[in-house]
Amino acid sequence: GAVVSQHPSRVICKSGTSVKIECRSLDFQATTMFWYRQFPKQSLMLMATSNEGSKATYEQGVEKDKFLINHASLTLSTLTVTSAHPEDSSFYICSARVNQRLYNEQFFGPGTRLTVL
């Protein structure tokens, strides 16, 4: 299957700082990538859809000014958590979709565990 990488895997930061997370599709081009958030013992919740060359589409309740998404190329999307606070601590997971007419499986990165002190 296709491979999606994510960096960093773990980050600890002070309240008020910004954190950037990178998501790369390693062996395929992805016009669409997705950012999810997962709290302990819960399912994945979609935050936003990242479209190459255009603005991201955010889910209801997700602050676009706090979670900045940039999809600058067909293999790279970044999520920046701006002015992070302890309530932003979570597990962030990106995914990329193989985009063929009758086949569009999604593959997921290994996740980034963010802890805001």
Next chain:
Amino acid sequence: GIQVEQSPPDLILQEGANSTLRCNFSDSVNNLQWFHQNPWGQLINLFYIPSGTKQNGRLSATTVATERYSLLYISSSQTTDSGVYFCAVRPPGGGNKLTFGTGTQLKVEL
């Protein structure tokens, strides 16, 4: 939006046992995937199965799209099968979004 329920929520098995996990969804779908989330959080793709039956080693899956459910079968379970199993679906006209189910937490004991 579409609702996705999984059962059972928790399952404990002895090594070597078989199990069936279920995923019910409230609307028609054109994509359904099963994932295993390992203890480190990595989501591993198990099946891309919007309809029909597939098998991969000790795992198999069946999706009956007309009745809005999918089943994941695990045979001869091993301790490494432990983790959370998620199904995720995308309805027609639902954009690109996958909606995840509630998950089944599986623990396989010696």
